[in-house]
Amino acid sequence: MTGRRVAVTSPQTRLAHARRRYRGPWRPTTLDPAEMPRAIALYRAGRRRAVTALAALGTLILGLPLALRLLPGLDDVRVAGVPVSWAAIVLVPFPAMVVLAFWHLRRAERIEQQLYREPPDSAEESGTSGAAGGTRDAGDGGRG
Secondary structure (H helix, E strand, O other), X not given: OOOOOXXXXXXXXXXXXXXXXXXXXXXXXXXXXXXXXXXXXXXXXXXXXXXXXXXXXXXXXXXXXXXXXXXXXXXXXXXXXXXXHHHHHHHOHHHHHHHHHHHHHHHHHHHHHHHHHOOHHHHHHHOOOOOOOOOOOHHHOOOO
């Protein structure tokens, strides 16, 4: 036996490394200058709604333990032999996060639909669209 160390890799790993070497550098696709105002408006509106969704998630994550701390009587209340505080920890967060995710997705889709229904020249003139320019869309009742 020789004292030489050898790295052992699978044939797939060698192929993956070889392929990576021969490809050119990744470059993002360039955006048509006519679409740039819409893309910026979409980004700004989406970012604003994402911050709202993250704030709601933070409120859920921090608010539930705070509510359980402020309401110690929930430890004594039992449903099917399980304290309500335990059931709240298990049953509330994940369904609430799923609802929050669907809510955020629907709002993001609504922004895209609204921006792409709007004529391109109106977004170019103002630099933003109605959804990102400070006005609220009527579809979410002024909440977002």
